[in-house]
Amino acid sequence: MPPPIPISKTKIIVPSRRPDLLSRPRLLENLKSLLDNKLILLSAPAGYGKTSLLIDLAHHVEMPVCWLSLDPLDRDPQRFLAYLIACVAERFPKVGEVSRSRLRRSNSIEQDMEALLVLFTNEIYDNVEEDFLLILDDYHLLDDVAVISSLVNRFLNLVIENCHVIISSRTLPSLPDVTLMVAREQVAGLSHIDLAFQPVELQALYAQNYRQHLSDETAQEFVAQTGGWITGMVLSNLPGMPRVSGVDTFSYLGQQVLDHQPPHIREFLLRTSLPEEFNAQFCAMVLGPLYSQPPNWYDLMSLILEKNLFVLPLDSDGRWLRYHPLFREFLQKRLREERPHEVRPILEQMVRAYEKLGEWEKAYHTCRELNDLEALADVIEHAGTPMLQNALVTLDGWINSLPPVMLHTRPGLISLQGPILAVKGRLQESKELLDKAVSLYRQMNAVEGLTVALIRRANTLRLLGDYSSSLEDIEEALRLSTSDVALQFYHAEALRLKGLNLYRLGELRQAVDALENSLSLYSNLKETGRIPIVLMETGMVYHTMGNIQSVRTYYQKALQIKQAEGDIFYQADILNNLAVLYHQIGEYELAAETFELGLTCARKSRNLRTEALILTGLGDLYSEVEIFDAASQAYVQAEAAAGDLPGQYISNYLVIARCNLMLAQGNLTEAGHIIREFQERLRESQSLYERGLWVLVQGKYYLFRGEAKQAALFLEESKRLFIQDGRSPEVEASAVWLAAAYNAAGEKEKARSETQGFLSSNTSPPHTLIVVVRQTLPWLAGIQVNAPLDRRFRSLLEKAQRLNSKLPAIRRALRQHTSYIQVPSAALIIRAFGIPEVSVSGRVVTMAQWRTQSVRDLFFYFLYRQEALTKEQIGLALWPEVEDAQALKKRFKNEIYRLRRAAGRDVIVFEEEYYRFNRELDYEYDVEAFDSHLQRAHKTAEPGARIEHLQKAVDLVRGPYLADVNGEWVVTERERLNQAYAAALEELAHLYLDANQLERCLAVCHLALKHNRFHEAIYQIEMRALAALGDRPAVVRRYQACKEAMQELGVSVSDETEKLYQQLTF
Secondary structure (H helix, E strand, O other), rough: OOOOOOOHHHHOOOOOOOOOOOOOOHHHHHHHOOHHHHHEEEEEEOOHHHHHHHHHHHHHHHHHEEEOOOHHHHHHHHHHHHHHHHHHHHHHHOOOOOOOHHHHHHOHHHHHHHHHHHHHHHHHHHHHOOOOEEEEEEEOOOOHHHHHHHHHHHHHHHOOEEEEEEEEOOOOOOOOOOHHHHHHHOOOEEEEHHHOHHHHHHHHHHHHHHOOOOOOOHHHHHHHHHHOHHHHHHHHHOOOOOOHHHHHHHHHHHHOOOOOOOHHHHHHHHHHOOOOOOOOHHHHHHHHHHHHOOHHHHHHHHHHHOOOOOOEEEEOOOEEEEOHHHHHHHHHHHHHOOHHHHHHHHHHHHHHHHHHOOHHHHHHHHHHHHOOOHHHHHHHHHHHHHHHOOOOOHHHHHHOOOHHHHHHHHHHHHHHHHHHHHOOOOHHHHHHHHHHHHHHHHHHHOOOHHHHHHHHHHHHHHHOOOOOHHHHHHHHHHHHHHHOOHHHHHHHHHHHHHHHHHHHOOOOOHHHHHHHHHHHHHHHOOOOOOOHHHHHHHHHHHHHHHHHHHHHHHHHHHHHHHHHHOOHHHHHHHHHHHHHHHHHHHOOHHHHHHHHHHHHHHHHHHOOHHHHHHHHHHHHHHOOOOOHHHHHHHHHHHHHHHHOOOHHHHHHHHHHHHHHHHHHOOOOHHHHHHHHHHHHHHHHOOOHHHHHHHHHHHHHHHHHOOOHHHHHHHHHHHHHHHHHOOOOHHHHHHHHHHHHHHOOEEEHHHHHHHHHHHHHOOOOOOOHHHHHHHHHHHHHOOOOOOOHHHHHHHHHHHHHHHHHHHHHHHHHHHHHHHHOOOOOOOOOOEEEEEEOEEEEEEEEHHHHHOOOOHHHHHHHHHHHOOOEOOOOHHHHOOOOOOOHHHHHHHHHHHHHHHHHHOOOOOEEEOOOOEEEEOOOOOOEHHHHHHHHHHHHHOOOHHHHHHHHHHHHHOOOOOOOOOOOOOHHHHHHHHHHHHHHHHHHHHHHHHHHOOOHHHHHHHHHHHHHHHHOOOOOHHHHHHHHHHHHHOHHHHHHHHHHHHHHHHHHOOOOOHHHHHHHHHHHOO
């Protein structure tokens, strides 16, 4: 993920309330009465006390306050939105985790505005339940920026009613929908007439700050002369001072404020007026060169604070300061009049300081004051690499604001335009510009610029598919950067691009070496934004190599980094890759669970491309295990998600996937219709991979139709295309289908040769090969292979048959992981928790259909016993009173007949005198699901996943196992499940407590004590949760309840419980 846009804390924290700030109850109460409105406008000219009033409000109002102090730099839409998100996140930390990440990836605020604001306002909805204030101070600085007006306007439309926005501005903001909001009674406000000081408030101000009494007559005269303008009154801060108005404010500030200061203070005030805000470190960097002997910056800052020289501390300890806007404007004017020779050096030092601090927007806007286009272009070039990663929209705007002649002559600007055009998909234009930049840098013999331009051109060439030329640029860049410490970031990037090119050329071992070297160098440089990208790319190469363990390791490392960053946009990509990996190695349950997690991330972050890919992957998974309805749903949802995405890869793949689905269901008519409808489009695809998949599905279609020779022609073409594209798994799949087609066509020798080809690998067959063999089993029978390979072929066929027999169990497991796709219920549904119940095709089997409870109990006994049993073993367990062999035979025959009539004739399998439950049926069984969820919970270390599985497990329990069955065989299983249920509840309560989900924790505790009110550990968890909620009386009550329960057992509460109670109540 690109590094975050820098955020100054001083802009997003509520300013501290200074002792000299006068509280104005009249206005406070007035403002508070308006806070039910969605938008409150505070509109008045400079100097009417808008900011002071809002600071006072923020410190008196009961609801949480989010504060944003705006400045001219915020006129950039990307920066403004970054600060808007940051100010809300400052008060509500979970807000912004998704929207910040999405903002960094934005290439156009205008195009992405809706998506960004939907994400941001959804985060507010999900994470903020209480009413809160959002204060935007000094909005007039941005009001003429149309994009920002639209952004704020749309935010107001989307955000939930519990957000109350106060906009403070010198003019009424030009929001398009403000009239509509007025009509809806959602807007209120105060003007300069309301904000004007009244005589009694002026008297209070003098009494508080100057310890002076102001007579009624003087106060009224003062208000009349100034119109209640507080700045004019503050400037005349003692009785007898000359009265001022807005017209002669600067003159007054010079005569009565600035000229009364000692020379060194006066000098410091003037010099610090240029930056928006400053601290001691910044003063040393910027002002240090102006002093022969640098002063003590902390002392100077403390002095101007003590003298109350219109300076505002921006944090609690006064490390950062800012002047009142009017005073700063006055100081800047005097600096330019008295010390014009110092203005440019200070601005130049400010630019250097901001560049050193990575504050690129401040560097740019400060440099603009120099009116030096060459210097401005230097700043843009210096900002290029970091801003390409996190603020491309802003960077593009800066570049385009320069004169065209500079864009065509400066190699640094030409070089920067190349990657921007590449991001926009204009690859040929990108290459042409980078060709020019490389040529100019060669003429100048500028090593760093040439290195960067070569790397940028190499990336564009890679995207164009010209891997050899890309590698030539990379090798030159590596030679130029290898020994230069300052160029090691670029050296790491060149190694990364080298690995990606070698991967595309099929040189996988060398690709891994280059990527791992890049990763090592990025790690040493602590380039945290690049590390997960290289981890993912290295994992991708290992995947192609078939090194599954390395793939899993690299993907999971990348996922851990993104989870720690809270970057769910990129998490979705990684989870999709992991899920595809799990699917390909046959871990269907883990694949489905990972797809579902990825889909959650993709939808929360509006990562539409990955959402479409995940849904497509889910469709492929469900199709493979023959849950056809779910596969169809997934493909439909994928098509909707991919609707407006650029490119045709996903839509083309979905055409092929739907055709495969029809073939798997035996619907040849619909498959033929799809082939005829899309044949021309897919046949002309530029992608070898897509064309290979298309002719593969056509070959399968003709094989299903019984036209084996026609099928072979398509399958030969498919294999050729995949070989050309370097797709080994697809080559193998084509070879299996081709062998099947040859065999079906009677071309036995070709079938034998093709089969020996895919059997020739010395490694064990991958799961993907077993899947294809399972699908082609009807056409593979009778193929003869040479002696060294015949055993391997038989083994492969057996593995395919075993996979076939496992499909019902796989489908049962997958039903437990469906949140987004509605998987049809099994035909047979079994409930053993509570009163036992069996449903067949949606209808509950009644006792009348069982005929007797004994028949129903026999059914559940078969489920309980995993192994096959003789009727004698069954009789001994269930009907020990029946000792006669003939009587047992007759009873068993009757019971098994009734069982099959009630639940289905295939439900019990008979094999060589042994009977067993048919686990190859499509069924759901709550006990198996319960055990499965507990196993999944205990396999994962991630608390959220543990909670999910434990909650699903306990939700299945509706009562004791087979509640109305009293046989001895039930007792052991009932006790096992009782203990497992109690342990699951205790662990779940602990996890909810640790996650601070206290209400859920207490609900689980209630359930656990209902199950077993003598479970002392549950009382302890309850007491902790209640204490965290601040409910001390409830802690006492639960302790007493625990004590009474233990007394019933004849024991005292444990020392642990006693000690906990003392800690929580004293």
